[in-house]
Amino acid sequence: MKQKLEALKIEALAKLQEVADPQALNDLRVKYLGKKGELTEVLRGMGGLSAEERPVIGQVVNDVRGAIEEIITAKQEAFQQQETQNRLQAEKVDVTLPGRSMAQGGIHPLTRVVQEIEDIFIGMGYRVAEGPEVETDYYNFEALNLPKNHPARDMQDSFYLTDDLLMRTQTSPVQIRTMQGMKGEAPVKIICPGKVFRRDDDDATHSFQFHQVEGLVIGRNIRMSDLKGTLQQFVQEMFGPHTGIRLRPSFFPFTEPSVEVDVSCFKCGGDGCRLCKQTGWLEILGAGMVHPKVLEMGGYDPAEFSGFAFGMGVERIAMLKYGIDDIRNFYNNDMSFVKQFKGV
Ligand code: DAH
Numbered sequence: 001m002k003q004k005l006e007a008l009k010i011e012a013l014a015k016l017q018e019v020a021d022p023q024a025l026n027d028l029r030v031k032y033l034g035k036k037g038e039l040t041e042v043l044r045g046m047g048g049l050s051a052e053e054r055p056v057i058g059q060v061v062n063d064v065r066g067a068i069e070e071i072i073t074a075k076q077e078a079f080q081q082q083e084t085q086n087r088l089q090a091e092k093v094d095v096t097l098p099g100r101s102m103a104q105g106g107i108h109p110l111t112r113v114v115q116e117i118e119d120i121f122i123g124m125g126y127r128v129a130e131g132p133e134v135e136t137d138y139y140n141f142e143a144l145n146l147p148k149n150h151p152a153r154d155m156q157d158s159f160y161l162t163d164d165l166l167m168r169t170q171t172s173p174v175q176i177r178t179m180q181g182m183k184g185e186a187p188v189k190i191i192c193p194g195k196v197f198r199r200d201d202d203d204a205t206h207s208f209q210f211h212q213v214e215g216l217v218i219g220r221n222i223r224m225s226d227l228k229g230t231l232q233q234f235v236q237e238m239f240g241p242h243t244g245i246r247l248r249p250s251f252f253p254f255t256e257p258s259v260e261v262d263v264s265c266f267k268c269g270g271d272g273c274r275l276c277k278q279t280g281w282l283e284i285l286g287a288g289m290v291h292p293k294v295l296e297m298g299g300y301d302p303a304e305f306s307g308f309a310f311g312m313g314v315e316r317i318a319m320l321k322y323g324i325d326d327i328r329n330f331y332n333n334d335m336s337f338v339k340q341f342k343g344v
Contacts, residue, residue, distance in 0.1 A: 255288025
């Protein structure tokens with residue numbers, strides 16, 4: 001029996017020594033030490049031993065079990081260590097790698113300019129008003145003192161949808177909508193940014209759609225000097241503290257008198273350069289005192305109320321401000337163009 005045990009020990013140790021994975025190790029543990037294992041089998045035979053033999057064999061059994069258990073424990077530990085090593089290797093994080101940066105969008109230059117204009121006027125107590133892009137002939141023209149067949153309608157070639165509906169050619173109709181909405185209350189102080197549409201052939205400086213910001217102030221004793229002061233304040237905030245303005249007589253059907261407003265060239269400071277075509281001035285908006293007929297159409301008595309209005313092209317201002325030479329850049333979704341304005 002002793003020999004049998006010794007042989008079992010040798011066989012077990014040899015096999016355990018070579019075991020390659022935890023599953024095989026467990027199989028061997030069951031094979032030798034399990035309830036139906038070979039060592040247990042030998043123990044069962046001990047009943048037939050004499051009283052002298054029993055402790056001796058018992059001792060040998062314990063030795064064999066001890067030896068087998070020892071190697072199993074050692075192997076288990078080795079496998080566990082290996083497993084830990086493998087995981088550490090597999091889940092290794094290289095903290096020195098550069099991070100993956102998130103693609104970050106930018107604000108479109110037109111939106112940026114509109115927001116800037118809004119901020120400036122909100123700072124002066126204005127409210128932002130809105131109106132529809134599909135407009136009636138009445139709001140777009142008639143109520144703005146442009147009756148049917150008025151020659152000035154030719155100034156703005158229009159997209160008509162029906163006899164009476166068109167894509168608005170200007171943000172000025174919002175003047176009338178706002179005044180009518182206020183029902184004669186004063187003061188009115190709004191700006192209205194928005195998209196407008198004209199039947200123009202697209203080129204570097206013309207687009208069939210573009211953006212305007214309209215402004216309207218109605219109250220008692222509103223004078224031309226209020227208009228001038230307001231615009232002076234606006235251009236200083238928009239283009240820099242040294243920017244000046246000049247007003248030139250002009251014509252719009254909805255204002256009387258009407259003016260074109262130039263800013264001193266913010267690039268050369270007025271000395272003359274390519275941007276201002278050597279004139280020192282850049283034309284940026286139209287303005288004037290609200291025509292009495294327009295006041296009436298809006299529900300305000302011209303004997304009691306007066307007001308001023310202005311309208312500017314957002315693309316033109318953005319082009320001047322950022323040195324953009326082709327208006328089509330704003331609309332053709334060229335990422336290399338848009339991306340330049342990320343941090344502006
Ligand atoms: N609506 C004019 C245009 O599109 C711009 C304009 C000029 C608006 C004078 C005004 C104004 O409110 O007073 O050409």
